Amino acid sequence: MSDMKIMVGVKRVIDYNVRVQVKSDGSGVVTDGVKMSINPFDEIALEEALRLKEAGKAAEVIAVSVGPSQAQEQLRTALAMGADRGILVTTAEQPQPLAVAKIFAALYAKEQPGLVILGKQAIDDDAGQVPQMLAGLLDVAQATNASKVELEGESARVTREIDTGIEVIEIRLPAVLSVDLRLNEPRYVKLPDIMKAKKKPIETIDAQALGVERLTFLRVIKTSTPPARQGGHKVGSVEELVQELKQRGFV
Amino acid sequence: MKEEQQPDGQEQALVEAVARFAIGQLAPHAAAWDESETFPLPQLRQAGALGLCGLFVSEDHGGLGIGRSLGVRLFEALAEGCTSFAAFLSIHNMATAMVARFGGAVVRQQHLPELTSGAKLASYCLTEPEAGSDAAALRTCAARRDDGYVLDGAKAFISGAGDTQWLVVMARTAPVGSKGISAFLVPADHPGVSYGRRERKLGWRSQATRMVLFQEVFVPEDHRLGAEGQGFAMALQALDGGRLNIAACSVGTARAALREAISYVKTRRQFGQSISQFQAVQFRLADMATELHAARALLDQAARHYDAGHRATRAFCAMAKRFCTDVAFAVADGALELHGGYGVLGDYPAERHLRDLRLHRLLEGTNDIMRLITARQLLDDHDMEGLL
Numbered sequence: 001m002s003d004m005k006i007m008v009g010v011k012r013v014i015d016y017n018v019r020v021q022v023k024s025d026g027s028g029v030v031t032d033g034v035k036m037s038i039n040p041f042d043e044i045a046l047e048e049a050l051r052l053k054e055a056g057k058a059a060e061v062i063a064v065s066v067g068p069s070q071a072q073e074q075l076r077t078a079l080a081m082g083a084d085r086g087i088l089v090t091t092a093e094q095p096q097p098l099a100v101a102k103i104f105a106a107l108y109a110k111e112q113p114g115l116v117i118l119g120k121q122a123i124d125d126d127a128g129q130v131p132q133m134l135a136g137l138l139d140v141a142q143a144t145n146a147s148k149v150e151l152e153g154e155s156a157r158v159t160r161e162i163d164t165g166i167e168v169i170e171i172r173l174p175a176v177l178s179v180d181l182r183l184n185e186p187r188y189v190k191l192p193d194i195m196k197a198k199k200k201p202i203e204t205i206d207a208q209a210l211g212v213e214r215l216t217f218l219r220v221i222k223t224s225t226p227p228a229r230q231g232g233h234k235v236g237s238v239e240e241l242v243q244e245l246k247q248r249g250f251v
Numbered sequence: 252m253k254e255e256q257q258p259d260g261q262e263q264a265l266v267e268a269v270a271r272f273a274i275g276q277l278a279p280h281a282a283a284w285d286e287s288e289t290f291p292l293p294q295l296r297q298a299g300a301l302g303l304c305g306l307f308v309s310e311d312h313g314g315l316g317i318g319r320s321l322g323v324r325l326f327e328a329l330a331e332g333c334t335s336f337a338a339f340l341s342i343h344n345m346a347t348a349m350v351a352r353f354g355g356a357v358v359r360q361q362h363l364p365e366l367t368s369g370a371k372l373a374s375y376c377l378t379e380p381e382a383g384s385d386a387a388a389l390r391t392c393a394a395r396r397d398d399g400y401v402l403d404g405a406k407a408f409i410s411g412a413g414d415t416q417w418l419v420v421m422a423r424t425a426p427v428g429s430k431g432i433s434a435f436l437v438p439a440d441h442p443g444v445s446y447g448r449r450e451r452k453l454g455w456r457s458q459a460t461r462m463v464l465f466q467e468v469f470v471p472e473d474h475r476l477g478a479e480g481q482g483f484a485m486a487l488q489a490l491d492g493g494r495l496n497i498a499a500c501s502v503g504t505a506r507a508a509l510r511e512a513i514s515y516v517k518t519r520r521q522f523g524q525s526i527s528q529f530q531a532v533q534f535r536l537a538d539m540a541t542e543l544h545a546a547r548a549l550l551d552q553a554a555r556h557y558d559a560g561h562r563a564t565r566a567f568c569a570m571a572k573r574f575c576t577d578v579a580f581a582v583a584d585g586a587l588e589l590h591g592g593y594g595v596l597g598d599y600p601a602e603r604h605l606r607d608l609r610l611h612r613l614l615e616g617t618n619d620i621m622r623l624i625t626a627r628q629l630l631d632d633h634d635m636e637g638l639l
């Protein structure tokens with residue numbers, strides 16, 4: 001399967017170092033003038049795709065971003081890391097997971113990749129739904145929360161970190177993978193590659209052209225800041241601690 | 252600190268890539284490298300692989316081919332991770348750019364790729380025991396012999412010496428004057444090259460500083476850089492860029508110091524409240540940020556003049572070096588002050604920043620020599636307009 005294509009999702013999100021601020025009208029969070037980056041889980045997905053390509057197990061890595069035109073920046077970073085080309089699917093408003101899954105399904109039909117590798121969640125909305133929805137829509141195998149991926153011919157052996165421990169499953173390709181934090185450590189981007197990325201192609205498609213009209217299915221009622229942490233106090237001894245916990249009904 | 256003027260997307264991406272490397276691979280080790288005087292070779296190789304060892308060398312010669320305006324942003328980002336590391340990379344880039352610019356075809360073909368990739372590192376050898384500020388008084392001699400030169404003499408304060416593979420050496424091919432100086436590329440392990448002990452010093456402790464001695468060191472003619480007699484002019488030109496880099500390393504370090512001070516004053520409590528509530532503390536922070544931005548603006552201007560070939564470039568580089576290193580030192584001092592007694596402890600980075608930044612005020616030309624360069628231009632009837 002060395003002529004296999006891999007499609008990777010690259011979502012533009014608020015950088016993980018930024019302290020997120022809720023808009024005063026509660027309609028969302030402030031993104032103006034805020035540093036944006038590739039969703040860290042997507043970076044891991046891309047890294048895995050690149051390693052598979054470098055190991056001769058794939059021929060092409062296609063980075064896909066769904067979102068505003070500024071997501072070009074994140075696609076450029078993906079190209080600098082090593083993706084061969086980018087596809088930007090523009091949408092009129094922030095699409096929700098099902099719409100994103102439908103967009104990926106439409107691109108899948110066009111590109112026929114052997115693997116779609118996605119982050120297990122995006123750090124902005126933490127929905128964690130696209131990979132599973134996509135596998136459902138395509139009716140292909142899925143392996144979620146991957147912490148190790150080994151390709152063998154027409155199948156993949158995937159190690160997953162689950163609540164009860166480590167699970168190893170084997171799935172047939174084509175398949176959808178969602179990746180966990182410990183899968184790999186993304187590479188540092190080389191400066192000359194940033195310059196060369198300028199010349200790699202990014203195709204822009206509107207979601208409507210892919211037949212995806214409806215972008216939202218849920219209405220967000222309100223966004224608010226979690227309550228501020230109440231200051232605690234120091235206890236003098238273990239006995240005092242136990243007593244306090246009892247008093248508050250925790251033990 | 253946020254950019255006032257967003258550089259174009261690609262420049263921003265380059266700065267972010269370097270910042271990421273500095274925060275991920277340098278910052279966690281900077282204190283330990285300083286403490287144990289460790290030269291971080293693996294990270295230097297990594298920096299080379301990322302493209303940081305041939306910044307000012309054209310792409311045709313395997314470099315990145317960027318200008319100084321972007322260069323200073325990259326050095327700022329590096330210094331936020333580790334000042335001494337960034338400063339050494341500046342020196343390597345300075346020497347490497349000289350090889351690229353003035354080396355003959357053979358030298359460039361054979362040695363430049365190793366330098367730009369960081370597989371080999373270079374030192375810059377100008378200063379001598381008797382020739383510091385008055386560098387043109389250097390006495391290391393390069394006597395003509397057959398198809399090359401024989402070097403004899405001693406260099407002092409050579410950064411990286413003993414750990415680098417190449418030396419760019421300024422030496423005399425004629426007995427007097429700055430026009431009697433030529434530049435050479437010398438293998439660091441050549442017969443006749445020997446090294447003094449590793450100097451014990453206040454800052455830049457992760458990199459060696461040593462004397463380098465030359466005793467009948469033969470250098471083939473094709474390892475001369477540029478024409479005979481051009482060495483001093485080339486060395487000073489390289490220093491213009493070096494001074495911008497040192498200024499940038501100072502700004503980056505000071506920004507790290509300010510960042511740490513801000514987070515410290517928010518957690519430290521005295522008199523029943525966070526010390527960040529005291530107006531004296533707030534005003535100090537405000538002044539630190541203000542002065543740092545002013546320094547950065549001057550640095551930007553000097554770098555732009557360098558890139559544009561402005562006729563007062565040398566004086567602008569001198570002004571930027573003087574001002575940025577002084578301001579950065581004052582900012583680091585303020586940051587240390589805000590840490591109280593904890594500021595002088597090795598447990599916090601404040602004292603390391605102060606030690607490293609103290610060096611910046613005197614190397615690559617002392618700040619009084621920067622004033623001298625600036626004043627000389629101001630008092631020159633033909634040249635003063637460029638500075639006013």
Ligand SMILES: Cc1cc2nc3c(=O)[nH]c(=O)nc-3n(C[C@H](O)[C@H](O)[C@H](O)COP(=O)(O)OP(=O)(O)OC[C@H]3O[C@@H](n4cnc5c(N)ncnc54)[C@H](O)[C@@H]3O)c2cc1C
Pocket residue numbers: 342374375376377378380382383384385407408409410411452455460610613614615616617618619620623
């Ligand atoms: C850690 C470190 C690393 C270094 N790395 C390198 C390197 O890699 N390569 C290299 O070539 N050099 C290097 N140097 C040398 C550095 O550039 C010199 O130390 C510097 O130029 C000052 O020279 P000096 O030490 O001889 O001081 P001096 O020239 O003796 O100066 C002593 C004092 O006199 C003042 N002074 C001198 N002349 C004048 C004047 N005309 N007017 C007013 N004041 C004057 C100076 O400002 C200074 O305050 C390094 C130095 C250090 C400390």
